[in-house]
Amino acid sequence: MKHSIIFVLVFSLFVMSANAQIKPGDQLPKLTLTDVSGKSMDLQPIKGKVVLVDFWASWCGPCRVTNKKLVKLYEKYKIANLEIVGISLDKDKSKWLAAVKKDKITYMQLNDPEGFEAKSAIAFGVEQMPASYLFDAAGRLVAINPTEDQIKNEVNKKK
Template sequence: MKTLIPATLAVLLNLNVLLVGAEPPDKPQAASTNVASVAKPAGDALQSRMQSVLQTSLMKGSENSAAGLIYMEAETRKLFKEFPERPEPYELLMSAATFCDAEKARKLAHEIVDSKVADVEIKARAAGLLKNLDNVGKPLALKYSALDGRAVDLEKLKGKVVLVDFWATWCPPCIGMLPHLKATYNELKPRGFEILGISYDDDRQKLESFLKREQVSWPQFFDEKGRENKFALEFGVQALPTMWLVDKKGTLRYLNAGNDLVQKVKTLLDE
């Protein structure tokens, strides 16, 4: 089973809160879900250091997201030297890679893929990131029948700016981001902004109840397969929330739209 990091550094930095994601409550905790779940005994020195690096990165990033990422990479490299045989620090490097600019992300992802120490699942995530980086600037194909029966086809949404939101109701940072998404949607929908949800839930009733309660109106993909859903596998997205932004021509422009979302959307709407 693939594992997830259900928290994105970018979202955490933007919200200026410490939200560490978790596996669904009815699922066993995966070792690589986040740095808190590293499968090592309590008090493990590396685990404690990684927690400290993550928390300090978030604090630094609350004022400047770039500063948080720079700190995370620098401290992670210190951990490589201190714990040369341990694969866990590559979790932190992967987090940094996911939210860096494309050039830096590509460099870090290649480093992870080429590592002799990083574990198989981290390498798989890095390979998935490289694949998606190659797709930036290219047309994105996305077509599905939504949870409520609506037919969704990104091809037919040309002329609009579209956010593709990979999320789950069991992901705290996803829920934390929701008010911002709803406000952005309500503000910019009249100008041609749309959101397409890709749910990683596996309980239809729970998802429908959540959407109704929170008044989420945009169409949701749901196939009951949770973390193994069709688009999770097709696109290799294993970090939640992940937000892609597609321009009016149907071209994938951003893999990390959560940072400065409103400005990114407005810029694409003005093109």
């Protein structure tokens, strides 16, 4: 009997987490988060733009390395049709802001200060970082943790 109850609980958790994670073809979730100036911003598709949503935190070493790569990618492709939205899961706003400044991030930065329990992390199914999600110009998810080539290919697609 104990094994049956444990199985049901584990299976229920698996189903709930599977339903929370977005899948290719899904639309960009609608969320409202705070930007670096403290203003509430809606996360929504940017008409005609490819959007890369990147989850990170100031304390995550691999995230900080990725930030440097994304800064260069953004500088190269922002004129085309690429937008990058960084979502920090930092609980300490001052550490997040210091990392944004140190990493010289110029693309949109938002904060969801509840860590992996944050609404945005749950909506996207973030279980580790860095984690990124590539949306096409119509706002549909086309890749999870895309390569740089996948991002470039999506940006360079003919409209």
